[in-house]
Amino acid sequence: MLTNVLEYLEQTAPRLPDKIAFANEEMGLSFQEVSQQARAIGSFLHGQGLYKKPVVVFMKKHPKTIVAFLGTIYSGCYYVPLDEEMPRHRIELIFQTLQPEAMICDDTTAALAQEFDFGGKVYLYDAICQTPVDDQALAMIRSKQIDTDPIYIVFTSGSTGIPKGVMACHRSVLDYIEHLSEVLRFDEDTVFGNQTPLYFDACLKEIYPTLKFGATTYIVPKQLFMFPIKLVEFLNQFKINTVCWVVSALTMISSFRTFEKVIPEHLRTIAFASEVFPIKQFHLWKAALPNARFINLYGPTEVTGICCYYEVDREFSLEESLPIGRPFKNTDIILLDENDKEPAPGEQGEICVRGTSLTLGYYRNPEKTNEAFVQNPLNDMYPELIYRTGDLGKYNERGELVFLSRKDFQIKHMGHRIELGEIEVIVNMHPDVSTACCLFDNEKKKIVLYYVGQVDSKDVATYIKEKLPRYMVPNVIRQLEQMPLTPNGKINRNLLKEQYAQNK
Amino acid sequence: MEQLLNILAELHPDVDFKTEEQLIDNKILDSFDIVTLVAEIDAEFDVAIPAEELVPENFNSAKALYALIERLMEE
Numbered sequence: 001m002l003t004n005v006l007e008y009l010e011q012t013a014p015r016l017p018d019k020i021a022f023a024n025e026e027m028g029l030s031f032q033e034v035s036q037q038a039r040a041i042g043s044f045l046h047g048q049g050l051y052k053k054p055v056v057v058f059m060k061k062h063p064k065t066i067v068a069f070l071g072t073i074y075s076g077c078y079y080v081p082l083d084e085e086m087p088r089h090r091i092e093l094i095f096q097t098l099q100p101e102a103m104i105c106d107d108t109t110a111a112l113a114q115e116f117d118f119g120g121k122v123y124l125y126d127a128i129c130q131t132p133v134d135d136q137a138l139a140m141i142r143s144k145q146i147d148t149d150p151i152y153i154v155f156t157s158g159s160t161g162i163p164k165g166v167m168a169c170h171r172s173v174l175d176y177i178e179h180l181s182e183v184l185r186f187d188e189d190t191v192f193g194n195q196t197p198l199y200f201d202a203c204l205k206e207i208y209p210t211l212k213f214g215a216t217t218y219i220v221p222k223q224l225f226m227f228p229i230k231l232v233e234f235l236n237q238f239k240i241n242t243v244c245w246v247v248s249a250l251t252m253i254s255s256f257r258t259f260e261k262v263i264p265e266h267l268r269t270i271a272f273a274s275e276v277f278p279i280k281q282f283h284l285w286k287a288a289l290p291n292a293r294f295i296n297l298y299g300p301t302e303v304t305g306i307c308c309y310y311e312v313d314r315e316f317s318l319e320e321s322l323p324i325g326r327p328f329k330n331t332d333i334i335l336l337d338e339n340d341k342e343p344a345p346g347e348q349g350e351i352c353v354r355g356t357s358l359t360l361g362y363y364r365n366p367e368k369t370n371e372a373f374v375q376n377p378l379n380d381m382y383p384e385l386i387y388r389t390g391d392l393g394k395y396n397e398r399g400e401l402v403f404l405s406r407k408d409f410q411i412k413h414m415g416h417r418i419e420l421g422e423i424e425v426i427v428n429m430h431p432d433v434s435t436a437c438c439l440f441d442n443e444k445k446k447i448v449l450y451y452v453g454q455v456d457s458k459d460v461a462t463y464i465k466e467k468l469p470r471y472m473v474p475n476v477i478r479q480l481e482q483m484p485l486t487p488n489g490k491i492n493r494n495l496l497k498e499q500y501a502q503n504k
Numbered sequence: 505m506e507q508l509l510n511i512l513a514e515l516h517p518d519v520d521f522k523t524e525e526q527l528i529d530n531k532i533l534d535s536f537d538i539v540t541l542v543a544e545i546d547a548e549f550d551v552a553i554p555a556e557e558l559v560p561e562n563f564n565s566a567k568a569l570y571a572l573i574e575r576l577m578e579e
């Protein structure tokens with residue numbers, strides 16, 4: 001039985017030493033190079049006395065970034081990937097939680113890293129990957145590791161304004177990769193085109209199956225997701241046959257009628273997650289690639305990537321939506337109503353997850369962890385944790401799970417999971433803003449901000465861009481004379497929504 | 505041109521679209537902005553921008569984008 005994700009690499013590197021594992025449009029690293037550099041970095045971090053500590057990986061999106069992750073695992077530490085475009089304010093907020101002692105940078109980020117309020121050491125990838133490998137030390141570290149030891153932390157939006165660090169271990173990642181690979185039928189011939197950022201768990205879908213099977217992952221340049229024909233030409237150039245993308249990246253291609261000009265001719269597996277796939281766009285994909293498999297994936301970061309899947313096996317009309325199907329093997333879904341009981345068949349309930357796929361919880365945040373990772377209320381006999389997703393779902397007449405909505409103000413925007421509350425906290429921090437309220441225009445997929453204050457929208461936009469990642473910046477910013485309130489004195493979101501719909 | 509500048513200003517009130525000529529290269533516009541822009545240009549000018557015109561050169565400045573709209577309106 002596998003107990004460590006590095007075993008994937010160790011089984012494949014001797015078998016396919018010269019095959020390219022991770023590449024971009026300019027360069028690639030073979031399995032041998034990945035193995036060599038990861039062990040060098042592991043040896044280096046060990047030499048610095050780091051063990052069971054968070055190691056921040058602050059690098060541009062690059063094959064070497066992935067090797068930095070693996071090197072961190074070799075040292076017995078856990079990697080914390082950060083978006084190199086994230087504003088300094090938010091990075092420092094994350095550091096307050098993390099208190100990191102070490103950060104791996106590349107030559108594009110090292111100067112920036114020096115500006116942070118950060119007490120730890122900054123290491124350059126290109127320097128530390130030259131470290132002689134200390135096989136004895138790495139073997140000693142391995143002998144003490146167990147499969148519930150953590151391997152990464154990824155930070156996700158928090159409604160109180162403080163991002164939450166979700167921490168996962170070897171066991172849950174192995175469980176995920178084994179079952180995902182079975183469903184999506186990855187193999188040695190799989191050529192992935194990676195779209196999702198490396199600083200979220202979404203990229204697990206490419207990184208670990210690549211190591212497991214000796215497949216290849218090409219990192220698709222982010223800019224191409226604005227220019228659909230160039231994007232498809234990239235997929236064709238590198239013979240990419242498998243994509244696991246957010247829905248908005250796929251609909252960007254289909255909605256511009258790209259398929260009338262060019263078809264991604266090698267694609268055979270199209271998996272998508274994070275949002276609901278509009279059926280009209282789905283039909284365009286299906287018509288362009290009638291022989292490809294289309295698989296809808298669902299799952300929150302807290303249960304290690306993805307927990308449910310549905311392979312499209314029938315026709316859908318425009319008013320239907322694709323189900324999220326059923327859980328992976330070794331994962332169970334239960335629905336709970338407001339009274340923590342199972343709802344009647346066909347009725348809605350909160351989607352709750354049971355299984356090895358549960359992550360370890362939120363880093364240095366027992367309060368939030370205990371709210372979401374709770375004792376299964378259907379079991380009062382022995383300890384058993386479930387994760388409460390906050391998503392509402394139901395079973396359709398075919399017995400497939402269907403996503404309905406959120407219980408709270410979390411949204412999905414361009415594949416990113418965002419707490420509207422976190423944006424509101426930031427806007428309320430502006431000295432000249434008295435109140436702020438964020439809505440989501442679900443039809444046009446726009447984040448809409450209403451605020452009251454003696455400051456124009458231009459300055460509010462500038463302020464937000466200094467504090468929040470790009471994908472959290474509202475798409476529409478409107479100033480109000482006063483905020484509409486409910487009789488209880490709370491912001492009247494429904495009235496604001498109506499006003500917005502009328503004045504679009 | 506004024507109409508187009510209004511659309512752009514709604515997207516990013518903090519950007520001076522009259523002078524900025526590196527909207528793509530300086531990462532001011534992202535893929536969501538492009539999708540929104542194309543939809544709003546369609547609604548406002550009744551011009552459908554085809555996929556082959558979605559290239560960085562056409563979106564790097566308001567001027568270039570307006571030239572594209574004018575060209576498509578004439579066709």
